């Protein structure tokens with residue numbers, strides 16, 4: 001049985017650890033800088049005490065102690081953690097985004113080649129049934145040559161507020177721009193569907209909602225400091241995190257550890273954190289966020305294929321809408337529906353159904369299964385998002401940001 005070490009035991013890292021154990025590998029070492037999280041996850045997974053590390057340096061000082069390393073720390077740490085892992089000869093499964101710096105991404109792709117190991121990036125949507133089925137239809141030639149793709153990523157107003165206004169991904173200087181953090185998946189899919197190099201990118205974007213000018217009169221800095229608008233505000237922290245109303249979306253059940261920075265918090269601890277110290281207790285109009293809320297990216301691919309991607313914070317649900325046209329037909333649908341319409345011109349319409357699993361619609365278990373297969377049998381699935389190939393998504397995001405900041409001028413990808 002192949003063995004796994006995991007760095008970063010938050011939402012993603014602990015999920016990967018559980019799935020690796022459930023899907024036929026064994027997690028033998030874990031690392032997190034948060035002692036409470038390390039203890040909780042270490043106990044849950046029954047990890048030996050001497051294989052629980054409070055820093056990546058301590059883990060790496062032991063040399064190579066597993067077959068593969070999962071890097072699920074925060075965005076700016078991925079490069080350093082993946083680099084040390086590759087140098088020690090680990091196969092690496094690295095969370096996206098890999099790095100906001102082009103040279104660092106390229107260096108990791110080269111290093112994996114040099115060490116003769118695999119580095120796979122967690123572009124998990126490729127492994128979800130909906131996208132898998134789309135790719136199969138495209139590859140079958142049923143819609144002919146792809147001519148155009150329109151993709152929309154609807155982030156969800158509550159998800160956006162949690163992650164990109166109050167949370168970890170709110171500031172570009174601390175993490176990465178939202179078009180890279182949230183949409184490298186989508187940019188990867190545009191590339192994956194077409195299988196062609198992206199030649200140029202043009203982009204515009206804006207922030208209109210979560211800005212101080214929109215704070216309602218008398219709104220304090222923290223929701224629980226007597227906000228007079230608590231009944232009507234969809235972002236009122238208690239309603240979002242632990243005391244849902246009819247119309248609020250409670251996200252406590254999967255974000256409690258992020259809110260409190262405790263491994264296994266109680267509701268009382270969540271409440272106290274929101275009231276006193278947690279960044280998630282802040283008024284959404286009084287945060288220090290600066291990442292873009294809605295952005296449109298125009299892409300020109302080799303072979304005269306055009307694509308647009310729009311990322312949008314203002315939706316109730318979190319879903320992606322896809323419309324792909326080809327020389328002989330089209331397909332369109334929403335990923336959360338687990339089905340899309342296939343229209344081959346002159347042959348009528350049909351619905352193509354796919355399985356919708358848990359965790360990125362089944363993508364999380366899909367990538368873990370394929371990665372275990374790679375470790376055990378050396379079998380590289382066609383959909384595997386290896387670092388060198390998946391680099392294109394990051395180059396597209398870098399060019400989109402450059403374009404947006406430069407007033408929407410077109411940037412060539414070299």
Ligand SMILES: NC(=O)c1ccc[n+]([C@@H]2O[C@H](COP(=O)([O-])OP(=O)(O)OC[C@H]3O[C@@H](n4cnc5c(N)ncnc54)[C@H](O)[C@@H]3O)[C@@H](O)[C@H]2O)c1
Nearest residue numbers: 008009010011012013032033034072073074075095096122
């Ligand atoms: N593939 C996807 O679809 C997807 C979805 C969500 C998040 N992500 C990415 O996954 C990564 C983790 O996200 P998350 O939601 O689990 O965040 P999180 O904040 O819940 O977890 C991150 C964990 O890493 C730990 N950590 C931070 N710095 C560390 C360090 N230097 N050494 C060891 N541990 C460290 C933190 O204490 C925390 O427990 C991020 O890069 C994020 O962008 C990817």
